[in-house]
Amino acid sequence: MDVPKTIVSSSPHLHARSSTASIMWDVSIALAPAALWGVYVFGLRALAVLLVSIASSVLVEYLLNRFSKESTLADGSAFLTGLLIGMNMPPDAAFAVPVIASAFAMFVVKWTFGGLGANWINPALAGRVFVFFSFTGLMNTYRLPRTLGSVDALGSASMLTEMKLAIGEGTVEQLSSAGILASLDYPFTSFAGSVSSWFQEVLGITLSPYTVDAFFGNISGCIGEVSAFLLLAGAAYLFIRKVITWQIPVTFLATFSLLAWIFGGVRNGLGLFQGDFVLQLFSGGMILGAFFMATDMVTSPTTSKGMLIFGAGIGFFAFLLRYFGSLPESVSLAIIVMNIFVPTIDRYILPKRFGEVIVEPKKKEAKA
Amino acid sequence: MERLPTFSKGGVHPDDKKALSNNQAIQRLPVPSELVLPLSQHLGAPASPLKQKGDMVVAGEKIGKASSFISADVHCPVNGTITDLRKVVLANSVVTDAFVITPDASNPLGEWPEQPYDALSPEELLAIVKDMGVVGTGGATFPTHVKLSVPKGRTVDALVVNGVECEPYLTADHRLMLEETERVLRGIMIVAKITGPKRIIIGVENNKKDAIAMLRQEIARLGFPITVMALRVKYPQGDEKQLLKATIKREIPSGKLPLDVGAVVLNVGTSFAIYEAVAMRKPLIDRVVTISGEAMKEKKNLRVLLGSKVADLIAFAGGLDHEPDKFISGGPMMGFAFHDDQIPVIKGTSGILALDKEPSAKAPTTPCISCGRCVAACPMGLQPTKLYRLIEHRDYERAMAMNLMDCKECGCCSYSCPAHLPLVHGMKLGKRLGRK
Numbered sequence: 001m002d003v004p005k006t007i008v009s010s011s012p013h014l015h016a017r018s019s020t021a022s023i024m025w026d027v028s029i030a031l032a033p034a035a036l037w038g039v040y041v042f043g044l045r046a047l048a049v050l051l052v053s054i055a056s057s058v059l060v061e062y063l064l065n066r067f068s069k070e071s072t073l074a075d076g077s078a079f080l081t082g083l084l085i086g087m088n089m090p091p092d093a094a095f096a097v098p099v100i101a102s103a104f105a106m107f108v109v110k111w112t113f114g115g116l117g118a119n120w121i122n123p124a125l126a127g128r129v130f131v132f133f134s135f136t137g138l139m140n141t142y143r144l145p146r147t148l149g150s151v152d153a154l155g156s157a158s159m160l161t162e163m164k165l166a167i168g169e170g171t172v173e174q175l176s177s178a179g180i181l182a183s184l185d186y187p188f189t190s191f192a193g194s195v196s197s198w199f200q201e202v203l204g205i206t207l208s209p210y211t212v213d214a215f216f217g218n219i220s221g222c223i224g225e226v227s228a229f230l231l232l233a234g235a236a237y238l239f240i241r242k243v244i245t246w247q248i249p250v251t252f253l254a255t256f257s258l259l260a261w262i263f264g265g266v267r268n269g270l271g272l273f274q275g276d277f278v279l280q281l282f283s284g285g286m287i288l289g290a291f292f293m294a295t296d297m298v299t300s301p302t303t304s305k306g307m308l309i310f311g312a313g314i315g316f317f318a319f320l321l322r323y324f325g326s327l328p329e330s331v332s333l334a335i336i337v338m339n340i341f342v343p344t345i346d347r348y349i350l351p352k353r354f355g356e357v358i359v360e361p362k363k364k365e366a367k368a
Numbered sequence: 369m370e371r372l373p374t375f376s377k378g379g380v381h382p383d384d385k386k387a388l389s390n391n392q393a394i395q396r397l398p399v400p401s402e403l404v405l406p407l408s409q410h411l412g413a414p415a416s417p418l419k420q421k422g423d424m425v426v427a428g429e430k431i432g433k434a435s436s437f438i439s440a441d442v443h444c445p446v447n448g449t450i451t452d453l454r455k456v457v458l459a460n461s462v463v464t465d466a467f468v469i470t471p472d473a474s475n476p477l478g479e480w481p482e483q484p485y486d487a488l489s490p491e492e493l494l495a496i497v498k499d500m501g502v503v504g505t506g507g508a509t510f511p512t513h514v515k516l517s518v519p520k521g522r523t524v525d526a527l528v529v530n531g532v533e534c535e536p537y538l539t540a541d542h543r544l545m546l547e548e549t550e551r552v553l554r555g556i557m558i559v560a561k562i563t564g565p566k567r568i569i570i571g572v573e574n575n576k577k578d579a580i581a582m583l584r585q586e587i588a589r590l591g592f593p594i595t596v597m598a599l600r601v602k603y604p605q606g607d608e609k610q611l612l613k614a615t616i617k618r619e620i621p622s623g624k625l626p627l628d629v630g631a632v633v634l635n636v637g638t639s640f641a642i643y644e645a646v647a648m649r650k651p652l653i654d655r656v657v658t659i660s661g662e663a664m665k666e667k668k669n670l671r672v673l674l675g676s677k678v679a680d681l682i683a684f685a686g687g688l689d690h691e692p693d694k695f696i697s698g699g700p701m702m703g704f705a706f707h708d709d710q711i712p713v714i715k716g717t718s719g720i721l722a723l724d725k726e727p728s729a730k731a732p733t734t735p736c737i738s739c740g741r742c743v744a745a746c747p748m749g750l751q752p753t754k755l756y757r758l759i760e761h762r763d764y765e766r767a768m769a770m771n772l773m774d775c776k777e778c779g780c781c782s783y784s785c786p787a788h789l790p791l792v793h794g795m796k797l798g799k800r801l802g803r804k
Contacts, residue, residue, distance in 0.1 A: 008694075014701060014726060016783055245744075302739070
């Protein structure tokens, strides 16, 4: 009998159908609906920003590949970083901004620390924060989405910025988040208005139209962060594909909600347990950060217990910075702060060993 | 619906592929023209040869003698002549001496009529098990008499019989439970007489519903005090540590044995071998082997004389359908890849598989992205990614301090690693080099 040429290798001989590349492309797929919504509501200018971000990230990775003589473009990580940077840009960002963010992310944060798997903070977030502090004015210029009617209202601040400014001026004492927005005459869609009144009339629940708009993505903000609904749909896809696990997003959002509910009203004189955390959850980078940034595998803990601590820590810092910091946005900084703690968490939070014998020193002493 | 019990920590769910061969009744492989019978078919010291080249032997005759307590006798499967005693390489890369035996063409097989054994004492039963060369047939091949020797002062709370067969593809134990139900059960009762447990449990994964029903029906008919526990399907439930956690909710501490938590664990194939050893005085000279894998023309469960060459088994199953990517002895998660089809079937050979190219299995490795999937999958609560990094840096001491020796190479970490890192390979290397 002819002996076939077979492979001899170490066990196991089966493998789950997933790879680093499949994970990266899955995340990109999950982000796509929210990114496309951003293009729809903010126009083709937003698409151009997204494309410039992706192209510059991929180009920088390619150039670094040429230098270090390897090929890592197919793993999809450069594309994903570029997409995330683009989604974190205001629709009218000058093209140089995403290019600089991409270069900083790919070169300084990722490549100099050893490439994929070795960076200690999330490259896309680092890129965003870098340009945010470098070009704060450019990064804080938003436009209203087309669904709110007033097209090209350039120069308007994001919803969170408006609220923060109003609170800072002290003109909105004793108002909820929705109340503040109403006092500013912030627009909402007629759809959100009818959903809000339906909730009030049929279910007897007070639901601000601003919360409805924030959930569906009819607010100003960065290109990819406005539609909480589509981001959650993408997150559901990642759960089904088992790319992400519940620990980080759930503890993050739960901690944030709890703190925002208890202490959120304090800053404008409402007292405890008055915080309007639902609107806060669906605005800014909260959902994008919780499901797509904080869950970045490289910069999050490996153990389940560690992930719970990590998520709770982000929730805490996100609350602190958003309510009591000087900047309207907080999620990216909160995640970066916790990224720094990951090696420490991984060092001290160990999984429970099978068959671990719990030594009870007291008993031993008694015997002796 | 009630959730079936299983072990709590880690584990993976590979496609079980049992449907390829689980409805194939056990067939007997005809006596091959030549047998190669290694003296090391078990865990522990190899047996020492009792015969030499040119000797005539009869079926059932002891031709290798256990050389220490943890060792096992080797018996001749056929009537015939020893034509050689030479070195062979087994699937697991062990090099050992082996008898080459040419069976008598006219009358190769022995006969073992059933005889009464009810009057035998536990000590006599244990002596027979030892004398018949019985070892665990699940794959680890631990000498059974060692396992059943309960030290004085120790009591056995639970006898847990392993009918899990959690490795994908393998169906040999499944068929045994279906076709030899009564003998398997009687074998279990013999072990119960030797070890005196308070309760007896058979754990079977719920992908073998017909076997569970058959066992329950026969237990009721024979009136044995045995409970059949249906378990949720999860790999590696067939490992004794995971099986005890799933069935009696106890964890064996690191470096300890089932007896330390009051349990004896035994495979159904071993129970069957014990029945044959005691009731028929038949030594362990054959076993059931699953022939499967996509590249195999016909999938079968074969009763095979030990020492039969893999090539004979494949030929009996109609040969190969197409060129396989890998030959595996055992299951695909913990089995050994081999390239030489002249290697023999030994006491621990549960399956011979011809696997197709599994595209993801050969994907290039990428850097670790700390996803934590290996940590979540490890049933022992280890951190494979950290251990692998330490072993890569040859820091065996720290790897040992992080409980590297708890690793049993089940393959869950490598199976789930998206970077396709050879984690198990690293663990094996680290354990070997770290022990020195």
